[in-house]
Amino acid sequence: MMEVDVPPAVINLPWVEKYRPQSLGDMVSHEEIIKTLTRFVKSNKLPHLLFYGPPGTGKTSAILAVVNNMYxxxxxxxxxxxxxxSDDRGIGIVRDEIITFAQTKSLHLDKDSTDLKFVILDEADAMTKDAQNALRRVIEKYTANVRFCIICNYLSSIIPAIQSRCTRFRFAPLSLEHITPKLEYVIAEEKLKVTEDGKRAILKLCGGDMRRVLNILQSAAMAFSVIDETNVYVCVGQPTPKHIEKILQILMNDSFAACCRKLQEECGGQGYALVDVLTRLHDLIFELDLPSNVVICLIAALAETEQRLSVGTSDRIQIGGIVAAFMRSRRMIKEAAEMQ
Structure with a gap:
């Protein structure tokens, strides 16, 4: 029989999992939170926990590191x-899985092991209010032998009764000074060729989300031998800074009809989502030397357009709205210049 060499499973892991911190000491940010969690674990006085904050900021990694330390x-x-x-948002997940798990006790533990069981409930802001109320009662009933960690993006979606029973920790978006060393480490480990403008593009697109950094980097590494700014933007399907500057030039100089036609051609020809173009335009507007009233007018109009796009309106119609907003701004700039 022919033998086949099977590569280690870790090779095929997504980099998000491959480079996930295995201990609290491996976490790249949130020093105060990590110190507090470490003290909880060492003193064996872990309370119920509620982690909240944007995606990719280390909430799940932090609690998995705690679990690795305890068991x-x-x-x-x-x-x-x-x-x-988010898989099962109803009361069934509490009744069928959580209560069944909490009711049982494990025997034959090591001397140094804790007898506390642990429930990690990720994306809990997707749970219905009825399910959260049922969970509140379970937390009360099984506190003696079970600890809960509730993880969510938005604290406001968790009922006050659960919030009051947990120690809350807010995970803020990661700063560039914390993301950059991790990015450099992964690049070195994977032996990638990444240009400086490629790194800057990844850091700009991530928005403080470490998961997004690794996903973008892995996608670009699979598609290109050299990762530069253009290749990064191609991978994520977003317009490059040069492309956005070109669109802005069109909006600030061409006629209404020409702007509408060219903007449709630019977005349609490159396959860009209009909402991504809006986001990049928003960033660029603040870099321009425009009167404050013009900036206010533009930002308000772009915000309304983004809201309409979020509910499924036509891109073609919203392009007309964007062009109209820039036409108003151009008129305001002209009037201000004439008054001087």
């Missing part, structure tokens, strides 16, 4: 329940 790999199967509340 051996063998114990995790019986002592830790990981659930994604």
């Amino acid at each position: 051996s790999q063998k114990q995790r199967k019986s002592m830790v329940l990981e659930l994604n509340a």
